[in-house]
Amino acid sequence: MADRYLHLTGTAPGRFLTRRLGLPQPAPLRRWTLETPHLDGPLLHLTAGASAVTGVAEALRTSGLTVTERADRPAAIVLDATGVATAAGLGDVHAALHPVVRSLAPGGRIVVLGTVPSPDDHHQAAAQQALEGFVRSLGKEIGRGSTVQLVRIPVARIPGGASAHAAGSTLRFLLSPRSAYVSGQVIELTSAAPDSGSGPTPITDPAAPLTGRTALVTGAARGIGAAVASVLARDGARVIALDVPGAREELESTADRLGATALPLDITAPDAADRIAAAAPDGLGVLVHNAGITRDRRLANMPADRWASVIEVNLDSVLRTTDELLKAGTITRGGRIVATASIAGIAGNTGQTNYAASKAGIIGLVRSLGPRAAAEHGVTVNAVAPGFIETKMTAAVPLFIREAGRRMNSLSQGGLPVDVAEAVAWFAQPDSTAVNGQVLRVCGQSLLGA
Numbered sequence: 001m002a003d004r005y006l007h008l009t010g011t012a013p014g015r016f017l018t019r020r021l022g023l024p025q026p027a028p029l030r031r032w033t034l035e036t037p038h039l040d041g042p043l044l045h046l047t048a049g050a051s052a053v054t055g056v057a058e059a060l061r062t063s064g065l066t067v068t069e070r071a072d073r074p075a076a077i078v079l080d081a082t083g084v085a086t087a088a089g090l091g092d093v094h095a096a097l098h099p100v101v102r103s104l105a106p107g108g109r110i111v112v113l114g115t116v117p118s119p120d121d122h123h124q125a126a127a128q129q130a131l132e133g134f135v136r137s138l139g140k141e142i143g144r145g146s147t148v149q150l151v152r153i154p155v156a157r158i159p160g161g162a163s164a165h166a167a168g169s170t171l172r173f174l175l176s177p178r179s180a181y182v183s184g185q186v187i188e189l190t191s192a193a194p195d196s197g198s199g200p201t202p203i204t205d206p207a208a209p210l211t212g213r214t215a216l217v218t219g220a221a222r223g224i225g226a227a228v229a230s231v232l233a234r235d236g237a238r239v240i241a242l243d244v245p246g247a248r249e250e251l252e253s254t255a256d257r258l259g260a261t262a263l264p265l266d267i268t269a270p271d272a273a274d275r276i277a278a279a280a281p282d283g284l285g286v287l288v289h290n291a292g293i294t295r296d297r298r299l300a301n302m303p304a305d306r307w308a309s310v311i312e313v314n315l316d317s318v319l320r321t322t323d324e325l326l327k328a329g330t331i332t333r334g335g336r337i338v339a340t341a342s343i344a345g346i347a348g349n350t351g352q353t354n355y356a357a358s359k360a361g362i363i364g365l366v367r368s369l370g371p372r373a374a375a376e377h378g379v380t381v382n383a384v385a386p387g388f389i390e391t392k393m394t395a396a397v398p399l400f401i402r403e404a405g406r407r408m409n410s411l412s413q414g415g416l417p418v419d420v421a422e423a424v425a426w427f428a429q430p431d432s433t434a435v436n437g438q439v440l441r442v443c444g445q446s447l448l449g450a
Helices: 004-009 012-020 056-061 090-097 122-141 159-174 223-234 245-258 272-279 304-328 353-377 399-407 417-428
Strands: 043-049 076-083 109-114 147-152 185-188 214-218 238-243 261-264 284-289 331-340 380-386 439-442
Touching (some): 004 012, 004 399, 043 056, 043 090, 056 076, 076 090, 122 147, 147 159, 159 417, 185 439, 223 245, 223 284, 223 417, 238 245, 245 261, 272 304, 284 304, 284 417, 304 331, 304 353, 353 380, 380 417
Parallel strands (some): 076 109, 214 238, 214 284, 284 331
C-alpha cells in the first residue's frame, strides 16, 4: 500500500500544511539502483582525538566516493574518533562535526569510527561508550533522509593495514544508498575473523560479489524473503528459494523470475536439513533464515498451540537446521548464516509475547553461535531486525496503527523489503569476515527499543 502521507509532504501545499501543524516531514529515501549505485558528492574524512586508525583512508576509497578533508556539500562524513580516550576528548567530536553537520547533503551519511570500550581503562570506556549516545541522538535530529552510524573497529587489528580489510565492506554498505533505512546503529567488528581454510574468497567482480556461491533463503515466496532472494541473485549467487508447499505457486513464480531453484518444504519437517543438503550437493555459501509466522494474542488469551507454532517455526526450526547443516558441513567454510529477528524481540510488543520471544531467541542464537561457528566452522552468524516494513502483512494493519508504525522512527516512514535484503546481502559478502555476532536493526531508527 502506497504511503500517501509521504507523497503529500512531497508537494508544496502538503509541506506547508504539515509544517504549520508540526507533523513529521519524511524525506524520500534514495535507494540503490544500477543507474545510481553511489551517493552524489564527496566524502569528508575528519579526525577527532590524538590518533587515527591506519588504513581507513584506503577503505574509504573503495566506497566509490571522492575522499577529501574539505567539502562545502559532502554526501557523507566519516569521523575517526578511535583516538578519543577521555571525557575531555569528546570535545574534539563536537569541534569536528559542529561546523559541518548542517552542510551534509540531503540523504547523506555520517559514520563515526570508534573502538571497543576497554575493560581495563574506565576513562577510555566512558569516552567510547559516549559515542553511542551521541550517534543515536544525532540520528534522531539529523533529518532530511540522512543517517548516522557508529562502527567500532578493533584497534589490535590495525597494524599492517588489516583494519582496511576489516572495515571495507561495512563502510561501503553504510556509505551507499543500500543502507537507506538503517540509522542509529552500532556495528562492532571483530578481530577474530573466521578461518575459511584458504583465506578469504577474492571478489573478482565487485558488481557480483556472490558469484560462485549458493544461497538458500527460507520464506522466499513473497515479501522480505522474495526481496532477499532477488538481491542475492542480483549479486551473483545461485539461489535456492524455500517455502512451505502451500505457497508453491508463488514460490515457483519467484524462482522462475530470478532463475533460482524452488524448494517447496516445511522448514519444521524432521528431515528439513537433509532435504536442504540434497538440494545443495556442493554446499551452501549463504543460509538465510527468513521464514516466520505470527499468531498474535495477549498471553491471557493465547492457547498453547498458538504459542508452540510460533516458537517452532521462528526459532526451534532455525536452531535445529542450523546445527544439523553445520555438523554435516553443508555450510562451507567461509560461509554466512543470516537470521531474521525483529525489533519486537528487542522492545517487545503487545499481543506478541510468542513472536517477541522467538525473535529475541534469534538474537541469543546469533550472539552465542557467532564466535563458536567462526572458530569451529569458519562461518559467520548475524541477524537483521526489521522494523515497520511495507508488505502485504503491514498493509492489512488498521490505519491508525499502520500510520503510527510508519512515523515512529527517525526517518518518519516505513521501510521496504529491499532495505532488509540489502542488509542481508552485506552480511553475505565474502569480505564481511569481520562482521560476526551482530544484530542490525533495519527500522529507520525506530523509537521503540534501543
